[in-house]
Amino acid sequence: MNANDNSVNIKGETKNASSYHHGDLRKAVLELGMVRIEKQEHPDVGLRALARDLGVSATALYRHFPNKDALLDALALEALYRLGSNQAKAGMAAGGGREGFLEVGITYVEW
Numbered sequence: 001m002n003a004n005d006n007s008v009n010i011k012g013e014t015k016n017a018s019s020y021h022h023g024d025l026r027k028a029v030l031e032l033g034m035v036r037i038e039k040q041e042h043p044d045v046g047l048r049a050l051a052r053d054l055g056v057s058a059t060a061l062y063r064h065f066p067n068k069d070a071l072l073d074a075l076a077l078e079a080l081y082r083l084g085s086n087q088a089k090a091g092m093a094a095g096g097g098r099e100g101f102l103e104v105g106i107t108y109v110e111w
Contacts, residue, residue: 026064026074028054033075034082047071083111 029050036043047068051058065071090107091100 025054025056025060029061029064029071030074030078033071034078037075037079045071045075083108086111 032050032054033043033045036045047061047065048058050071051061061071065074087104087107090103094100094103
């Protein structure tokens with residue numbers, strides 16, 4: 001394990017995230033976290049709760065998120081990415097220019 005490796009050393013598990021049995025665990029965690037944020041008034045986006053609902057050990061999530069703050073940062077970045085993507089689509093659908101700019105703003109307020 002090197003200084004930049006924030007994986008947890010668990011006997012028998014590989015360090016290659018792409019070989020993880022869940023598939024793309026990081027993506028699955030972010031997707032479930034975003035669903036909870038969108039649909040629940042008081043979302044439980046803790047590492048243990050997400051791990052439980054994904055059917056993996058909490059330790060498995062520490063390979064991708066060293067702590068809850070890192071998870072929340074990743075969720076914030078995912079939300080910003082989705083907002084930007086929605087704004088870009090709205091602006092292009094309106095044909096750009098003044099109408100596109102207006103749609104970008106409307107998308108921001110609605111989102």
